[in-house]
Amino acid sequence: MTSKILVLPGDGIGPEIVAEALKVLNVFKDEGSLAFELEHAHIGGSAYDAEGKPYPESTQALAKKADAILLGAVGGAKYDKLERSLRPERGLLAIRSDLGLYANLRPAILYEELANASSLKPELVANLDIMIVRELTGDIYFGQPRGIEVLPSGERRGFNTMVYTESEIRRIAKTGFETAQKRNKKLCSVDKANVLEATELWREIVTEMSKDYPDVELSHMYVDNAAMQLVRAPKQFDVIVTGNIFGDILSDAAAMLTGSIGMLPSASLNESSVGMYEPIHGSAPDIAGKGIANPLATILSVAMMLRYSLNAPQLAERIEGAVKRVLSQGIRTGDIYTEGCQHVGTAQMGDAVVAALRA
Numbered sequence: 001m002t003s004k005i006l007v008l009p010g011d012g013i014g015p016e017i018v019a020e021a022l023k024v025l026n027v028f029k030d031e032g033s034l035a036f037e038l039e040h041a042h043i044g045g046s047a048y049d050a051e052g053k054p055y056p057e058s059t060q061a062l063a064k065k066a067d068a069i070l071l072g073a074v075g076g077a078k079y080d081k082l083e084r085s086l087r088p089e090r091g092l093l094a095i096r097s098d099l100g101l102y103a104n105l106r107p108a109i110l111y112e113e114l115a116n117a118s119s120l121k122p123e124l125v126a127n128l129d130i131m132i133v134r135e136l137t138g139d140i141y142f143g144q145p146r147g148i149e150v151l152p153s154g155e156r157r158g159f160n161t162m163v164y165t166e167s168e169i170r171r172i173a174k175t176g177f178e179t180a181q182k183r184n185k186k187l188c189s190v191d192k193a194n195v196l197e198a199t200e201l202w203r204e205i206v207t208e209m210s211k212d213y214p215d216v217e218l219s220h221m222y223v224d225n226a227a228m229q230l231v232r233a234p235k236q237f238d239v240i241v242t243g244n245i246f247g248d249i250l251s252d253a254a255a256m257l258t259g260s261i262g263m264l265p266s267a268s269l270n271e272s273s274v275g276m277y278e279p280i281h282g283s284a285p286d287i288a289g290k291g292i293a294n295p296l297a298t299i300l301s302v303a304m305m306l307r308y309s310l311n312a313p314q315l316a317e318r319i320e321g322a323v324k325r326v327l328s329q330g331i332r333t334g335d336i337y338t339e340g341c342q343h344v345g346t347a348q349m350g351d352a353v354v355a356a357l358r359a
């Protein structure tokens with residue numbers, strides 16, 4: 001079967017890192033181990049520039065036909081003054097919502113070669129392997145009403161709504177429990193049930209569902225404590241399941257434990273196995289076009305794509321193995337560079353992974 005992969009390079013460093021990920025995919029095409037067709041489309045600021053909207057119909061039509069989507073990143077200062085509905089980030093939220101990609105898997109794995117690049121002491125992060133399961137299509141990101149209004153006094157008031165329905169909580173909790181079952185069988189549900197009703201309901205439902213997963217040890221943690229525990233003793237976690245906004249914040253914190261946010265891939269899945277794969281970092285406009293961005297998070301996102309959407313787990317493992325070998329050879333982009341290593345740019349890092357795959 002020939003899979004349809006839609007490529008959405010996006011903005012900033014997006015096109016540079018996606019180009020390296022495609023080099024890696026093409027290794028499998030060349031050797032005949034994977035049959036796929038690529039389509040390219042715009043999203044975010046580049047879509048606004050080309051078609052006047054961050055998630056144009058042309059992109060939507062291709063997205064609906066794709067088996068998997070590879071996305072770089074969206075956003076840039078030049079779009080910050082646009083009307084809100086036209087901003088790049090809205091394009092990303094729109095495609096997540098349009099395709100029903102409610103389950104966002106964000107693994108935080110420390111490659112032992114990078115222990116010295118972590119902001120924490122090596123012993124606190126050695127062998128770190130956490131999976132954050134972030135709900136991606138609900139919460140305050142999508143809740144209505146939202147906006148900025150002018151009060152009678154003339155003062156402006158910004159407002160958003162945190163909201164979760166029972167069914168939204170159930171389906172992401174199911175992903176959390178099932179993910180834990182495949183790993184070390186520990187699930188920590190993160191909420192703010194002491195203050196926010198939306199997450200009081202979250203805690204109630206997750207607790208009730210735990211009866212169906214007697215093999216999984218469930219714990220609950222308030223998000224402030226979870227943030228603290230992540231930087232105090234991160235190895236206590238196996239799988240974390242949480243809502244959209246808390247997951248956004250905690251996954252950036254977890255990323256830093258692994259040495260660099262430039263290392264972490266993600267998968268966003270819907271009820272079928274269609275998925276969108278993207279690095280968790282952003283478009284990094286400050287380094288865009290310089291050829292210095294770390295492409296490994298995007299390359300590792302391709303591995304997740306092979307595992308979760310294209311049913312090729314053995315190819316996923318080959319990519320992960322190749323990345324490990326490259327790191328053990330001491331090859332590093334600037335964000336993960338430590339003394340004595342070989343400092344390379346984006347394309348050289350991609351080439352190194354390709355060479356390791358072919359070896």
Ligand code: IPM
Nearest residue numbers: 074075089092093248280282
């Ligand atoms: C992420 C990003 C996005 C989010 C932004 C770019 C809209 O931070 O994927 O974590 O908040 O979800």
Ligand code: MG
Nearest residue numbers: 248249252280
């Ligand atoms: Mg984020």
